[in-house]
Amino acid sequence: MSTQPSEDVDRTDQPSAQATSDGFVRGLSQAIGGPLGSHAVRPGNRPGRFWTATRIILALTCLTLAFSWVQKSPCQSGDWQQNVQYTRFCYTDVLALYYAEGLNEGKVPYVDHPVEYPVVTGYFMGALGLPVHAFGESHPEINQGTWFYNVNAFVLSALAVVTAAVILALRRRRPWDAAIFAVSPIIFFTATVNWDFLAIGLAAVGLYLWAKKHPAWAGVFLGLGAAAKLWPLFIIGPLFLLALRSKSLRPWFWAAATTAITWAAVNFPVFWWYHESWLRFFRLNEERPIDWGTLWYVGRYLDGKWFAGTPGDQGPFQWLSNHVPTLNYLSYALFALCCAGIAVLAWLAPRRPRLAQLSFLVVAAFLLTSKVWSQQYVLWLLPLIVLARPKWGAIIAWTVAEFAYFTAFYAELLGAGSKPVIPEGTFVLASSLRLITVAVLCGLVVREIWKPELDAVRLNYSDDPDGGPLNGPDAPWIATLRRTFRLDRSPAPADPPPLEPAKV
Template sequence: MSTSERAPVSPSRTDPFVRMASKLIGGPLGRHAVDPPRRRFWNPYYVTMAVAIGVLALAWFQKAPCVDGGWVDNLQYKEACYTDIRALWGAERLNEGAVPYRDHPVEYPVLTGWFMGIWGQIGFLAEQMLGVNGGALFYNLNAIALAVLGLLTVTAIHKMRYQRRPWDAMMFAAAPVMVFTAYVNWDLLAIAATAFFFLYWKRRRPLIAGLFLGLAVAAKFYPLLFAGPMLVLALRRDGFSLGRLVYTVKTLATGAIVWILINGPVAYLWPDSWMRFFELNSERFVDWGTGWYVLKGTWALPQFSDVDWVNTAYFVAFLVCCLGVAALGFFAKTRPSLAQLCFLVVAAFLLTGKVWSQQYVLWVLPLLILARPQWRLFLFWQVAELCYFFAFYGKMLEVSTSGSEGISEELFLAAASFRWIALAVVCAFVVADVLRGRNVETQDSVQLLRKGPQRLPA
């Protein structure tokens, strides 16, 4: 391998969008420049972390109008500052000192329930003893903890790529959706655990990888979908070995044990409360902005109002997608990366599911960065998500004011369709990468630019 092939990838040389944007600050890295530049402090990691801190601070300011909880005159929709964290302070009876699962059924998996419960108890005690606004304190404590988890996620992504692609973590740190969705819910808890799962999976530490996988599933259920791609890659004929299979099984078994240890006590002591999460997901109607919602709004077929029919339809659609991803992973000429297959499975879950909350964009954010770190496609998808974010609050305002304010149903359906199409387009590019044998774990996901004086030697 030549020196140029071993050198870290400079985004201004390899990514057309970054190359164009770099002209605002002097242009791409020159042919004779030291790559990476020798700096004691402002290296890629510290620059990325500084940006992440700034973005997470902006996210707090974006939600600031809703922190006090005085949501009058539809403030939460007009300012687009709604957050489940603040709303559930009262809805989950945390303002009464209720302990999740013991005193009140919680609609989230256990680790998320305990996470909110810890800060809930602190907020309740502070309100009783000090007279502070317990709900505002509860939100702020959660925001601080989630910000730390966001920074840990940036760190994990950087550690996976620091040798060849040290700037990839910037895509997570500077993602526009982070400003608007980082503190909507507790998803960053699962996302941080997921990032460290991928880190230790790559480092071939099955027990630690399994630990983080179990934590991730205990916080949000979607990382359970990773099991399929892991087994597909373990069973591929090229490079198949008993050791690879044992490594995969050991990781999954460790994750299962961790999940049982977290869930077991709650399931035993308060089974009805523990089952609430599973019951809610089976009982929910078609939610705002999903593909099913768009179909329902376009065709108005009676089946879309039948919960059992929708449950069956989306399960079948998702199963077909999973079989397609499994076939792609198993029969592709070049071994795909785990991140590529996991991204496709989670994206399929969103595209076919009946619930697609605004913060679910964070689920696929690190997966796409690990699967295909290319800025133009990434920003196209981000624009679609932001359009839906503001359309959603416009629609909520329209519903709350009986049509006197907000946006029309047609405009909301257009924004939801744009989001659906954008994610489907991203999936198509990832599928094309797999078919072409492009894998960022072994090579750059984009080719070096062929024009301009900064072209690298072959």
């Protein structure tokens, strides 16, 4: 029977160095003499040194966000002539929706205009947009759209720094893992494309509070995150699976209850008084057709190649594109099937999987099976993969695929209203590479769950650093289940032999 220690015992007194714990970085370090020796004084560990690992990571995060702001600067005026928002890769929903949602006219989200986002995002838009509009009314010389974007960019960047700080707090013995997040080109290109860092920052705080054994408060922040974007709600599923495995259902109940209560509380005012506006988000997601770059989009393209000239000239993906309700049910069913597989993995793995591993798998499964995958959704996966599998090689390959898709996507936007910029097959290839690399990351995470000795995080932690109240021994039924599937070869304890009657 596999057991786990009830407390987190140190594997090492020193924070790990990437050049010794990561094969990819170790190989690169050979160019400068190889990894640090066992007796070297590690940078950031010297007494009195200002540039500790934590400060370096936070500074790098701020630098990446500053460069991202500069990259978006050609679009900040809102004067998008000659498709400058696409040719310079600087399009942002934040600026576009300031006008599309009527914030520039002083319209209150949901009250005067239905908003296509969950309520916390709508509240956030109004909380920043309405003061900017009021200030612009009294100062007509300013560009309201520019001010609105910059205020949003500042707050979203602050939430990105909070996310980096949470990663550092959860990986005190592996601070350099957070560098994968801090210097990621994904942040550079997509940090302020939409309001996704609002949900990411709230969910990150929720994970931190869970790790610190405050399940009720963790649920509050997960509920707020789910009311900003839906995906933080998915974290409750992995928590439930791990709670069952570790006999810790009470903390999970408090987290789930406060998540539901918080989500309901922030939704209630709009739901009750502006019900039609509240329904806009849900109806839009039901009615949306196949989006660019998804699995279904790639399938529909292949339909056009394989079924051209056949009777009806229509393959299965094209048929689904014409029958959106059926497509919805199929995508939900595939996601549910993936979640069922993740549940089986969580209960049959030789050691209890880490929360970040299962959370990454669930969110990635949702994106891989969804009919909508907007360009900024990649931000959902970034902090989770850093916590789940902090190895540079595969993440760099995935980032390259995301960058290829990003450039191909903007080329498609350019060609949407005029002459195509790239062949459609090139965009489909870029979309396929993105899907494949995310699936490969999932496979690598599954492999490390099934073979925990390959998990880099477990080199420094004897149990899950994010597990909080889940850390401890498995429930007895886990060993029974594993023996049922012949996964645990340790024999069950034999019954003691019957006592012989005493001889007189």
